[in-house]
Each structure stands twice: as structure tokens, then as C-alpha cells.
Amino acid sequence: MIHKAQFKAYLQLTRLDRPIGIYLVLWPALWALWLAADGMPPISILIIFVLGAVIMRSAGCVINDYADRHFDGYVSRTCTRPLATGLLTERQALKFFLLLCLLAFGLVLFLNPFTIFLSFGAVLLAVLYPFMKRHTFWPQAFLGAAFAWAIPMAFAAIQNDVPWQAWVVFAVTLIWALVYDTAYAIADKEDDLKLGIKSTAILFGQHVRAIIGLFQFLMLLGFIWIGNLFDLSWLYYGSVLIAAMLFLYHQYLLSFNQTQKAFKAFLNNHWVGLVILVGIMLDTL
Secondary structure (H helix, E strand, O other): OOOHHHHHHHHHOOOOOOOOEEEEEHHHHHHHHHHHOOOOOOOHHHHHHHHHHHHHHHHHHHHHHOOOOOHHHHOOOOOHHHHOOOOOOOOHHHHHHHHHHHHHHHHHOEEEEEEHHHHHHHHHHHHHHHHHHOOOOOOOHHHHHHHHHHHHHHHHHHHOOHHHHHHHHHHHHHHHHHHHHHHHHHHHHHHHHHHHOOOOOHHHHHHHHHHHHHHHHHHHHHHHHHHHHHHOHHHHHHHHHHHHHHHHHHHHHHHOOHHHHHHHHHHHHHHHHHHHHHHHHHHHH
């Protein structure tokens, strides 16, 4: 039997009390569903992708804590995580990760065979990302690929195909991860340097704000390209303009060169995804 403290520890592992990660996975998945369906997708597929985003993000948090189990105890922000405190064992975390993956796979089984095949890529990327922080300064790119993998899956679920235009949406989402997760990494930079963990925030050094700005500009160009590819109207382009203003606000926050302001910029990024989703939804009514 799982006692109350362990139950809370499992919930803490999933970070369900911090839904920002769910939003950052979900909004691009919904972009793809609406674009692929040219409007409202089938309710059954919509429910599967919403639940899948919640479950796979939770699974990603679990495997991330497993990968960081020997480091989290030395970082003030993560020292109370269940694996760092010993509330849960490594074996329990791995079993929980496998259970979440099985639940997500159970959802995918209601979709077509092509989407089921693509789902194995989602699990591979979810497992790969946390360990990349030891080997490359670009773990944020792997996170972006993991978060963006819902896009080809969404097109496959709707169209039983992944047209090349879907990979443009994938690329824009990957760039977005470089934007928000680099801002997130700024907040962890001091601890990461001590522990030998790599990130784009460390790689970019004193130029980090300018390079985030470059990625933001590339992302906006990508949004304009998406609008052209899918023949979207001024309603969508209005949402792109709002996203641009949000990026300017994030640049303002980053100008303070403070970890708290950088973390605030990270958190605020989900509004970019939501604004773009609303623009797509309004355009395809």
C-alpha cells in the first residue's frame, strides 16, 4: 500500500502543481491539430492529445528527476524533490515512469497505426533529453524535439500522413524551446556551473539575451511562414503581432540580468503559445 507521504511524493514527481510544462507541450500540439483538421479536430482525438500531453509531461518530469538524482540534493531549488530526499527510491521512480508511458500508449492505441508508430519517438526523446545535460551544451534542443514531437503525431492522427508543412511547425516549436528553456537555464546557471551541467545559457554566456532575441525573431518569421503555408488570415497574423509584443516584454525582463526576472520570462512564454492557438482557432472557425 502507498501511504500518504509517498502519494504526495509521486504527485510531486509529476509536477502537476506546476502546469507550465503541460502548457508548453499542449499549445503546439493543439496548433497542429487545428491546422491539420483545418478547424475543430474530432473530439475523441482532441481528448487523447490533451490527456497525452498531461501524462507524457508528467513522465518527462519523472525521468528527469531520475537522471538528476545525484545532483538535485546540491541545488537549493531542487533539494526537496522526492528522489533527493529519499522519499522515493530510484526503482519506484522508474516503475512510475513506465506506468505513465503505458498509460500514454494506451491512449495512442485508439489512433491509427501510423500515429502509434510515431509514439515510440516521443518516448525515446523523453528518455534522451534529461541525460543530454551531461554531454552537450544544447539539451534545450532535445527538449524542444521532445515537446514538438506531438506535432507530427497530430498530423498523422488527423490526416494519416505528415506533410512537409508539419515539419515547419515542428521547427518553430523547437526554436521556441530554445527561447524559453534558455531563459529557464539562466535561473539555474550558477548551480549548473558548479555541478558541471551544460546548457545553452552557459554556452551563450554574456550574449545570451541577444541570442534569445535572435531565436525569437526566427520564431516570428516561422509563424509568418506557417500563416502563408496554411493560408491563414489577418486574425492569425494579429496573434503573431501580440506574440511579438510578448517577446519584447521578455527581452525587457532579461535586460535586468536577474535570475528571478529570467524565470518570469520563462513562465510568461506559455502566453505566446496560447495567443497563437487562439489566432489559429479564430481563423479556422
